[in-house]
Amino acid sequence: MQHSNIFDYKKYRYFKLAVIVILIAFFAYLLFKPAVGHYGGSWLGYILGTLSAIMVLWMAWYGIRKRRYRSRGNTQGWLSAHIYLGTAMTVIATLHSGFHFGINIHTLTYGLLLVVVISGFFGNYAYMIYPRLMTENMGEDSLDGLLLRIAETDKLARQIALMMPDDINNIVARACRETSIGVGLLEQLRGFQPDCPSAIAVQQLTVLGNDLSLEQRKLYRDLYSIMVRRQSLVKRARQDLMYRARMGFWLYFHVPFTVALLVAMLSHIIAVLFYW
């Protein structure tokens, strides 16, 4: 039997709960319209706002909860609820706003909420897609294993290149010396490096292989195939880094914006209660 995942946890328990919450909120929104249109300060607005605030706190609590080993419920269930109820909470907060937006703390709070939720969606997507791609990319290998193999090809390539003309030797030496994997955030996220020395080496080798002596030609063929293999290894290593970076990158937004959201929500509530 296949294990349940975060989406169909306990036969979509939290999905159903989220749908019910959204439907109730929608019906309430349609049925009870204040005279001056929907706004956060109507009694329905207060109910929806309080509900969203409690849900935001609960969602944030997940961040603390998942780092604890001893707590009630299993983490998979919590994550399932976190995702589905987080989505429902976004709908409720939107209804709470009554679709009034302006340049103020209230809209800022809503905007931060959206950033948190959208980054959460991306994280969701990343965890759905990338683990499989990572396995496809790496197979049985680990990143260190790949690096070791690259290092071995380096050695081999250099040995062969010793017997080749200077230009070929330089290209190979440069490729071995300068190839880097995932240096810089942008490169990690893109998964490739523009002007990668390994790629350039392979490219230039094809051009330089023409005027060689007969013995060199055989070595050249070996060298070329080694360099091509090396390039594919480098590519795989970069891909692996890319997946891992992408699986973590959304947290750059999800976590700091959650902290910002909590402060903004506090300011929002204080502002409302102060200027009652």
Added chain:
Amino acid sequence: MINCLLIKISYNSRGVLSRSYRTLTAEEISIGRGAECTIHLPDPRLAMHHAIIRKMDDGHIHLIAVNGEVAVEGSPLQNIELTHGKIVSIGPYQLKVEPAPPDVNLAISLLLAQRLPDDFQDLKSRTHEPLRGASKFKRRLSLWMAAFIALVFLALPIAQNLIPQLQIAMAQLPLGFDRVWSPGHISNSHLHFGSQCFNCHQVLTRKVTDQACINCHRETTPHITDPVLEKSVFKSTHRFSISNRCAECHREHKAPYPLTRQDNATCVKCHSDIKSVDPKTTLPDIKDFDRKHPDFTLTFRNSHTGKGAKKDIERISQSEKSRLIEKSGLKFPHSQHIGQVQGPNGIWDVREISCANCHQSEGKEMRFKPVSYKRDCLLCHTKQLEVGAADARLTVPHGSEQNVINALKAQSPKRLARDMEALKSEGCAYCHEIVETKKEDSLSWNVMPVSINQDWFSKARFNHASHHTQECKTCHQVENSETSADVAMPDRKSCLRCHSGNSPKHKRIASSCMSCHDFHSSIGAHKNFEK
């Protein structure tokens, strides 16, 4: 010919230094990666033919770069004279000119100064962890954003409220720090001061008080005519329960909605349980035009009744049908003035009359011009102003009795009494009610003054123009009215055919309180609002 002693210095695996000596004899000594070189150094960082050592014409021995680079103290040179003690770097190797033994003309030592790095470790150093420093970045971003929001959106607005000096200083600026707390657009009329919150929100944590409104709206007319009642209705009550503060009905920060609420709840709040507001009132409870609304009450103006008989204006509910009698002073059966009627020229003169022949609308709201004898009656009713036998007919003017007498006196004074009698019984009395006068006057009777009610629903607003798609008879059933005492005003039921209450019903339009009523009329009320 160079006779060269080559000392190769190397470290073994245990790090122990070892030297190997070799003597080379050649025309010139080539150094490089190539196997054919005299000094073969298998290192990828060297060129195939890196450099040569050659004896120059002047007898000095020089190191000359060929395809590679040679450098002394970091500066690359093309040609270096090898003198005793000179240290030259050839790629990763260090060449040092040693003191030459007597049988050779050059002694050099070669040391691999920069070993080839370990490939794996080297590559690892160039492979970064995914998202290096992520938690540091996240922590910093969190802190900065939280601090920024707490400062701009919380600390500064609160500080402005708590520190009076800051408040005063900020008042000079177009915006206060607390502007960021504004939940919505301010209405146009308040916009010029609304960007400073404290103008209205005078006390933190308290709702906007009526005093804040009255500071400007001093001359506001009271909303309820009875000053005592107004005070009891509009007193501010508890923070959480529904109060009757100004701001309860005049909602700010809700533009483009109008500042004043127009919904039913505004009215129903008090009128659904009116006794709780004013125990002495005789008004019924009203919730909804469809479900809970009393029958209409018509306004009668009894201007023609005798002195002190009844009050001038009387309001009678439509449910009291027996009292709905209009005393207009006219005898006017609507039934005979509608559809096909006989014209002034005999029985063959048949004319079609509709409501609009006499009730002529005017203005955008379709009010009606008062019915006038000259315009509406004269055409058919000239005969009623003629007296006397067919051969000696006299025509009297339509107007006051005195004018009629004067006209008769001038034309035929002898017949005055007879003619007046005829007018009393037939002429004037054809259309007008006649009252006998008790005074010893020139005339023993008078025509009752005409008083046609122009405003039956004085407490409501009705716009004929917005009902112009309907026929008159849909609401005013006068085809069978035989007397002018009949009041043909539509009742609540006939309105309910097309209108419903607060919510729309099947084929019935939703009609709120404000559809027909204005808020409490304040005409003649005292200026007690400030008290």
